Amino acid sequence: MFTADFCGRLRDAFHTAGYHSDGVVDLLGAAAHAALGRGEPEPVRRVSQDGGELGTLIRLFLLGDPEPAPAVAKALGSAPVEEALATGLLRADGEQLRAGLDVRPYGDVHGSWWVVSDQDSDLRGGPVSPDHVLGVGHASLSLARATARRPVGSLLDLGTGCGVQALHASRHAERITATDLSQRALDLASATFQLNELDVELRQGEWFAPVAGRRFDQVVCNPPFVVGPARVDYTYRDSGLAGDDASALVVRQLPAFLNEGGVGQLLASWLHVRGQDWGDRVASWLPRGGVDAWFVQRDVAEPSLYVGTWLRDAGVDPRSAEGRAKAAAWLDWFEANQVVGIGFGFVTLRRTDAAHAEVVCEDLRHAFDDPLGPETAAWLDRVDWLRANGSAEGLLATRFVVPDTVVLEEVSEPGAEGWQSVVRRLHRTDGPGWQHEVDELAAALLAGCRGHVPLADLLVLLAFGHGQPAEELVNAALPIVRDLVRHGMVVPA
Structure with a gap:
């Protein structure tokens, strides 16, 4: 989809224009940048009008505005507009050009990257496609903040999507393998990695099949964890498995792909079923012995709120005929399976040869600011200490x-x-x-x-x-x- 040469030219153009995390903030200023985060475009348009090539790129990719073809060509530098159209990066809109993909600066305290993904429903102006590749969303940010960042030799990003977790992994992993069921996701992840000059092994396939027989020092996974009837409306969120079976599958199988002492971390959802303790439910997913596990529940959603949230996430109006039909089928399934809530949180797994594995399920629904990643690593250290000294x-x-x-x-x-x-x-x-x-x-x-x-x-x-x-x-x-x-x-x- 994207050639290395084209990505190199695009990267040079972005650097020249200052289209990176700090550059965007510096041009927009605090107020307009905050408006951008709230989805309020007009302050951004006003501030960026005199921003030259950087302003063009901001309006093009971050607001989804049509821009004059000559201005876009100038902003892209030596990257040919014809190739940008051929790859789907741009699309024609009369005599103007629009972004066909979402390309946005994204960074951490160590620097900035660019992430290539599909445009969300707001920029598209309608529902997303079934093979939609999600960009930098709340879930991916949450997992990135909850992931331990100690140096490792090998890391697997299972279900990489647009490649966000692999970008973070590049700070502490020597070798990264990224997999996805969706070829479109792998194409866009490849563009993300080439833009950022990262060498990542890409493999296509379902769940752990692409890495059968291999083991890693760390596994991170943002799976399609939306729970409900067994269906696949959107590949980025629906697994085709009923209920919380997708989360259960990952928890059950992941430890077999870890080296001794290796750590796996994932987002997961679980059903709160009438008369059943949620902790007992998730603990039953674990393989027997050999795995330390920490389940942290960050939120519990009431079924109707859950359904409405995910309909809007895909750009489906809950009041439309489509929205009402989907909501009815979803809520019927919850009712038939005695679901009273849907839990959401983080799971940390560690492969261990200890005689006694530690399994802890905890509620952590209050607000806090610090990232959970350092705490996760420290929790595992404290488990080791208690194992040796806890008598x-x-x-x-x-x-x-x-x-x-x-x-x-x-x-x-x-x-x-x-x-x-x-x-x-x-x-x-x-x-x-x-x-x-x-x-x-x-x-x-x-x-x-x-x-x-x-x-x-x-x-x-x-x-x-x-x-x-x-x-x-x-x-x-x-x-x-x-x-x-x-x-x-x-x-x-």
Whole structure:
């Protein structure tokens, strides 16, 4: 679709015009750039009118506006307009030219890339096509922020789409393989990689079939996780499997494609079925033994809200005849299968030869700003530490400290003898903002965790000071300490 020569010429034109993350922000300014993010084009048009070639590229690719052919040719530099039309990058609109694809700057703290994808329904002015290739969306951004970024030798981007996860992986992986069922997705991903001068192995096929018999140090996956009837309206979101079977398939099969100690991370959705615990449901997907697993639930949607959201995502008006028919079939399926909610979140899997695998399912639905990726890597480290030192003897011999990022919040109410504490809550002010309610004795114990005295001695002193049997206090404290260690709220000194 895109030749290396054409991508090189296009890259040179973008550099010359300043069509990169910083250049776009600098030209638009804070207010117009914020308007662009909100989908409000007019402030962007006004600011970009005197922006030369950069302004032309912004209106062409980011707003979907028609532009005069001579201005587009000038903005593309040595990249021929004829080839841009032949590849589908541009399309004719009378005597003007429009973008046929979405090409937008996208970056992280280390620099900027360009991502090639199909235009969304707003720019297209109607529903997207069945083989639509999604651009940089909320889901891909969420997965990128939740992915651990430690150096690895080999990484698999399963279901690469336009290649967003592979771009991020290029910062820490020596070798990247990207797969997708859709040939169109691979064509656009190839354009993304060539524009950014990245060497990525591309393979076409369903699920893990393109890499059968291979193993990787890390696997990332943004699968078609939309749940409901078994159908494929849009390949980027629908798997053809009923319910949450797509997420279950990836969780079940992914560990077999990891090297020992390798980590897999994916977005997933799961059904909340009447009378069934969601944690039991997702844990049942795991292969038996040999896998540490962390399921983090970030949101739960009510079925009718879920259906309406995904109809609009594809550009289908829920009030139209098509929208009503699709919604009715979808909601009928949910009702027949006793679905009361749809959970969404992140899954981290690690292949391990440990005798006991750690499987934890947690709700994390409150808002927080820090990316989850560093916390994911730290969580795996803490699991390793607990595996080696989490016995009663190991914990009691350890000197613990409470990090500076952990605070104790207290809520009190007036009583006969003054203010009386009704809630004591530990709160991590960094990472995902974990919170744990503690009683008076636990708060006193943590106040003594300054790295000087083993936990066993602290508990003896606490038992003596509060007139408590030492053995009972130890038995009560150890499970609490394990949970606090797992969440990074107390750490070995």
